[in-house]
Amino acid sequence: MILQLTDDQLKTIRNTCPRSQAEIDQDIAIVRHWLDKQPHLPKTSDEIIYKMLFSLKFRTEKVKLVLENYYTIKDVFPGIYGNLDPTTDTFRKHVDAVYMFPLPKLTPDLSRVLCYRMATTDAKAFCMDSQLKRNEMIWNWCFEKDPLTLSNVWIFDLTNMDTMAQWAHFNISFMKRVLKINLESKPVRIKKVHFVNVSPIAETTLNFIKHFAPQKFRDRLIFSSSFNGLQEYYPTEMFPNEWGGKAGHIEELNQRMQENLIKSKNWCIEMEHKKVDSSKRIGESKITDQSIMGIEGNFKKINFD
Template sequence: MVRELTPELAKIAKKELNENPKQVENDLQLLKDWISKQPHLKARTDDQWLIALLRGCKFSLERVKKKVDLYYTLRTTAPDITLRIRPTDPKFLEFFRLGTCLILPKPLDKLYPRVILIRAGRFDPATHNVGDLMCMLYYLVQIMVVEDDVACVMGTKIVTDYEGVTMSHFVQATPSMLKKMVAVSQDSMPLRLKGSHHINLPAGIEKIFTLIQGFLNEKAKQRLKIHKNVEELMEDIPKEIIPPEYGGKGPTIANMTEHWVSKFKEYHDWMIFEEQLGTDESKRIGPPIDADILEDGSFRKLDID
């Protein structure tokens, strides 16, 4: 059963995502039928999950088929990100409590893309890897997909704070890891990326940005912004959702962290089932779809919308 959107969200979904409430049930069934006929694919088929995928692809069944296949293929072929720390492992919450990845609250007075705050400098590169951070993001987004209609319709924005990031962090972002990170977070996840914002950039990061931008299409490049300070950031991101540690009026990082810790506990059984999903590449008919993503020298432009 799909949750009914608020009238305001429904209007946006119709205009921007081509959502037709009278057609949704049929679209969902077509997608379920297609999944059932893919011998290699073990995927979720609950309505709320599939409607998010459809919205993320503007109800293009061909696009959503590719996204479903890629999403679960990467679960199998990129476990160094998607299963690096399993969400049911106590170490998952230990790392999460470092505050490396958080979902900021919704503004009270307007609809706005959900904002994800990434703080890579919070983890020790001697004991953790940037892939651990990506794993946090991966599973946070899954919860948003299931329960947050604003995120599914309006999309997301990512704010990355580089304070505390050292060369030891940067060397973990190898070209191979960057390819997988971009593929997982931007090309396979159901939520649309509406912008990326970057603050507190240390010297020497230009090369990393040049490498990342080579993976993106023009729309994604245009939505990437580097801010000189938090004040400039708040010209784009509502001050009321930014935590007070950054001069905003939102809840503290500690409170947000514990809120999402409780969410992970709430979704424990859901995550156990999630860990069992993926693909059996030996049963796939045709070539692996992610070959152009994971092989060096052939990474395709990502489709950001």
């Protein structure tokens, strides 16, 4: 589904944030020492700690914050982080309704690309919680498979998104939740977010929604009326066939991703249980931004790299 990183790619990624083994071991030990004093958090391997440290530029306090937030929202939003069995009828229906998949190759600057496209114009086929659930599962799967993660690029193909009934799902509550989850609760740097085949209705809605995002994130949003806009940033060959590339057809890439999740069914279900146990928390949380509990919050608090 995704091509393994070459030795040269991995070396280049590591060199973006060089660190000696002694420094890496010391940073892991700092986070591990903190985790050992957090009985409410699940066990986390040194490998995951290292990946998070690298992705967050070895800022140990930021890693602690993200770990706390990530495991907390999994308990707060069971509709998103619960029932992660990819073989259920509900999950399969969403796979048929929305194409979601990573591209096999990284971008030239070594970002992992996640793609999205509605398979139907039927507004009733879209489910917000299922959308976020699959997005989280796919992202976690990529994070697990890639030795290191440098940054992510999102590409939304809006070919089948041209009615107000469809865009009504993307209300402010939904978008704030998306921002909170992706910008405060995951060790990921979102480099760019592309919207292609943007219709007038889509552009109006997106321009309204983006005002609720921080300015630095808004600057990463790129609207294009056609796929030609992507060629300015990435080699065409890395895209799906429908976008002029050679990566395979969108429907095939979507199905391949689903097959990989099914093969990883036990791992997916295991992820359900890796969440905070509030009954074991010692004192009040001094790390988690409590605004993740709902949809409100001051988005100026969000940190960017």
